[in-house]
Amino acid sequence: MPVTSENRASGLRGRDVECAELQSLVANVGSGVGQALVLRGEAGVGKSALLDHVAECAESAGFRCAHVAGVQSDMELAFAGLHQLCAPLLDRMNELPEPQRDALAVAFGRGVGPTPDRFLVGLAVLSLLASAAEDRPVLCVIDDAQWLDQVSVQILGFVARRLVAEPVGMVFGVRDGGPADLSGLPDLNITGLTDSDARALLDSVVMGRLDERVRDRMVAETRGIPLAVLEVPRNFSPEELAGGFGGAATRPSAGQVEESFVRRIRALPTDTQRLVLAAAAEPVGDPALFLRAAAQLGIPVEALTAAETAGIIEFGARMRFHHPLVRSAAYAAADPADRRAIHRALADATDPHLDPDRRAWHAANATAGTDDAVAAQLEASAGRAQSRGGVAAAAAFLERAAVLTADPGLRGARAIAAARVKRDAAAPEAAYKLLAIAELGPLSALQRAQVARLRAQIDFVRCRGGDPAAPRLRQVTARLRGAAEQLDPLDEEQAREAHLEAIAAAMYAGRLGDEGALEETAAAALAALARTANLHRPVDLLLSAMATRITEGAGAGSAQLRAALEAMCAQLERSEAQPPRWLSLGLAILAESAAGELWDDALMDRMAGALVRQARAAGALAALPPALAYHAGVQLLNGELGTAATLLEEAASITAATGYAPVRYHSLNIAAWRGDATEALRLIGNATADAAARGEGRLLGLTDYASAVLYNGLGRYEEAFACARDGCEFEDLGFYSWTLYEMIEAAVHTDRHDIALQGVRRFERQVGASSTGWARGAVAGAHALVADNDHADELFRAAIGHFGDSAVTVHLARIELSYGEWLRRVNRRGDARQHLNAAADRFAKMGATAFAERAHRELVALGAKIRNRPVKSGGELTAQEGQIARLAADGLTNHEIGAQLFLSTHTVEWHLRKVFVKLGIRSRRQLRTVAWTS
Known part of the structure; x- marks a missing residue:
């Protein structure tokens, strides 16, 4: 784009490409296409000037603009940045659907109600922007996004990814690196000006003579950073600029723009410096609050004139620094005592009823030692932050409250509470430090047990999240079990939850855990349960049932498992707020495994559907990805591989947008059933490496199962047998018997008849206690595979009939295939063709290409002509x-x-x-x- 007079007039010298990109964004949004863009670059490189330029372009095009700039001192206040951005648009709030309106009201402190999930708030913000854009396009300008509070930047990143058909644009300015929540969005790297543009800019701001060689040195030292170039006249004397004469000791190093602002601020009168500091410490920019703070300090507001004259700040409808770096420089220029005095004045000037949290935060920053009254205010602020879903803010309030608490016992309790919330906010290192603070004081036996459990919980999350420094799962299992045993005589409910967490960790550790650890962990839970008869919560019922199943073997505790799962479903179906606590810390594995042990597809479908509906209704994106993955597993069993893949794609998009750990398990199964060897083996290889790194033996068991399915589908039976045999070396609850079935089929095809017979006997012990159509069909089918010719036909027909009473289409297709293969071997060609065609059709419709081809090979052996069948693989719709x-x-x-x-x-x-x-x-x-x- 040619250099325009508009760009020159705006001072955007050398920014033609960037301006063209921004003007294109404005044009696209104006035509109804939502768009987001992240401007990335170092401090002073010109991001703020470009943001001002795009805002001017948008306003001249009739846009409605909303602005917010992140402020370091405001980073701990949940939704602070989001609230400022949305404030001009809240006149459209009544147009939102009621759940979204209520969530936004609670988040912004305008209403009370259950804690909203932050991404339900995100959906509300998206709807609010869309509603505002019905009148005219909307542009959101977010500067210094790296200093926004965590919740705000996460939600804005979530919203930015969902701008498709709304005339809404979002442009972020962020320093290099920046928050991970904005990664993956379209970005534009802002670098320094070219030497020629930097020289021209320098010439335009130096009034006197500028020596050419000095100019070249200045351009080199500033690296073309516009703000550094603009500060040259203020940092160098006319003598130095004219020929390099004068003292060089005062010159700033390259790029140290902020230091020049510090020097300019320190040159101001003392009262002016204090008012500038007050403006820097007050992030809202409210002139009325500023005037009250100035009165508290006893300084006339006229003292600010010197700062306005020096180009530091503007005092108008809102307080505004000339550049974000000036604000941080003003704060850096003050000594700690002055900062405390300013924060005290701001706390006294802040309305305790309208803004109690910011008042408490200022009061905390005004305190040098301990102050129990301020600590109590912070504790109350933490409660309000949690009720709005501001976990990170609640953690910050509680952490500061613990530091300010004088009483050692109360400090320990607050530190434990802060550590618990830091864990929920995915800040493990901060949580560890807070637990160390708690342990410095006197703790009760219950508090010591809580500390032990928190440490183990954090270790579990770190390990499953792939942290290479985290302990392995076998160590985490021992720590969780130890915490549970500490809690046993102190708090029964917490103890039972900890025992359940320990069992979950032991199940994940699986074959890579300590030998006998799962059985010992379950036995410890049963011993604890024997001391109480008050098992009323679903998690208590599940703990009892799973511990019984683990210690007593296949079929044990089935009635308890069913009762527990039905209670959990009922709890999910009647819950209207956040998901139950048992969904946290990976405990969903127990519910999913329990349903798998029962071989009850109807109960699995009910559980999966309830999980997804409840998570969607609550807007709970932490719980939604695992719920979607569970539902994907049910859809796979039903033969809906396309639907299962869609659910996993949604789960992946959510984890990518939120930073939660991605779901791993069910994608392996889908790839295996589809029969794409290249893709499936890639996923299996990656999962195997991940499992070894984390000590997650359960994932290794799953890779063996998926490999066996893949190879059985491809007709590579020796490889299928080897993988299934390895998978059966450890009893991974929930899918062990599935792996056993794969081993039986592979053994039959490789003439290992004795091994197949032994496998069938084991399989019947595993599955025979269940009376569902799925279970009865699976047992009959396994017997049919090893039966002699006199009995096989009856068993195959029985299996097909039983599977017909269930929704597990994949197994119905498998048994049709196996029956057809047997019929061909006994030379019943017409019957074989009928069942092989049925199997081929079912597999083709579900997208199981390898199994479909296996059926086709059998049909070719019968002399049948194979027509090209369309295989479902994504179809016309995305x-x-x-x-x-x-x-x-x-x-x-x-x-x-x-x-x-x-x-x-x-x-x-x-x-x-x-x-x-x-x-x-x-x-x-x-x-x-x-x-x-x-």
Whole structure:
């Protein structure tokens, strides 16, 4: 783009490419295409000037603009940045759906209610922006995003990823590195000016003579950083600029722009410096609050004139520093005593009813030693922050409260509470430090046990999250069990939860854990349970049932398992707020494994559906990815591999946007069933490496199962047998018997008849206690594989009949295939062709290409002509389009679909228009009458 007079007038010399990019964004948003852009670069490189430029362009195009700039002193206040950004748009709040409106009201302190999930708040912000954009396009300008509070930047990153069909733009300015929540968004790297542009800029701001060689040195030293170039006249004397004469000792090093601001501020009168410091420490920019603080300090506001004259600050409708670096420089220029005095004045000037949290935070920063009254205010602020979903803010308040508490016992209790919230905020190192503070004081036996449990919980999360410095799972299992035993005589409910956590850790450790650790952990739980008869919570029932199953073997505790799972489903179905506590810390593995042990597909489907519905209704994105993965596993069993993959794609998109640990397990199974050896083996190889690094033996067991499925589908039976045999060396609850079935089939195909017979006997012991159609079909099918010709036919038919009473289509197709293979061997060619065709059709429709080809090979051996069957592999609609189409076909409104999928209504409408075009239909009603793939 040619250099325009507009760019020159704005002082944006040398920024033609960047301006063109920003003007293109404004044009795209104005035409109805949502867009986000992150400007990245070092301090002073010109990001703020570019943000001002894009805001001017947008305003001249009739946009509505919302602004916020991150401030270091405000980083611990949950939703502070988001609230400032949304404040001009809150007149549209009543137009939001009630759950979103309530969540936003609670988050911004305008209402009371259950703690909202931060991403339900994110959906509310997306809806708010979309609503505001109905009148005219909206541009959100976010400067210094690295200094926004954690919740705000996470939500804004979440919203930015969902701008599709709304005339809404978001432009962020962030220093190099910046918050991880913005990674993956389109970005524009802002670097220093070219030498020629830097020389021209320097010439424009130096009034006197500028020696050419000095100019070249200045350009080199400032590295083309615009703010450094603009500060040259203030940092060098006319003599130095004219010929390099004068003292060099006072010159700043290259790029130290902030130091020049510090010197300018320290040159101001003392009262002016104190007012500038007050403005720097007060992030809202409220002139009324500033005037009250000035009165508290006894300084006339006219003292600020010197700072305005020096180009430091503007005092108008809002307090505004000329550059974000000036604010940090003003704070850095003050000594600690002055900072405390300023924060005390700001605390006294802040309304305790309208803004108690910021008042408490200022009071904390005003305190040099301990102050129990301020600590109590911070503790109250932490409670309010948690009720708004501000976990990081609550942790910061509690951490500071612990430091300010004089009483050692109370300090320990507050440090433990702060550590617990730091754990929830995914800040393990800070949590460890707080636990160390707690241990410095006197702790009760219960508090010592709580500290031990917290340490073990944090270790578990770090280990499963892939932290290379975390202890391995076998060590975590021992620590959780030790914490549970400490809690046993002190707090029964906490103890039972800790025992359940220990069992979960032992199950994850699996074959890589200490020998006998799972059984010993379960026995310890049963011993604790024997001391109480008050087992009323679903988690208590699950603990009792799983511990019984582990210690007594297959079939034991089945009635208890069923009762526990039904109680959990009922709890999920009646819950209207956050997911139950048992979903935290990986305990969902126990519920999923219990359902697998029961071989009850209906109960699995009920549990998975309840998990997903509850997590969606609560907007709980921490719980939603594992719930979606569980549901994907159920859909796989039902033969809906495309739907399962779509659910996993949604889970992956959420974990990518939120930074939560990605779900790993079910993607292996889908790849194995699809039969794409290259992709499946890649995933299996990666999972094997991850499992070894973390000491997660359960994942190794799953890779063996997935490998066996893959190789059985491909007809590579020797490899299938080897993998299944390795998988069966440890009893991984929930899928061990599935692996056993794969070993039986591979053994039959490799003439290991004795091993197959032994496997069937083991399989019947594992599954025979269940009376579901799935279980009875699986047992009959296993017997059919090893039966002689006189009995096999009856067993195969029985298996097909039982599977017909369930929804597990993949196993029905498998038994049809096996029956067809047997029929061909006994030369019943017509019957064989019938069942092989049925199996091939089922596998082709579900996208299980390897098993479909295995059936085709059998048909070719019969002399049949194989027609090309379309294999479902993604189809015409994208995964998201297919998901939206299904929900629309089920009768959900666009608002309801958007709420489920965390999309705006406009984006749902946009996708549906594309669906209609692709399917050649005109109405939602027609979605129920047409078929599509996704």
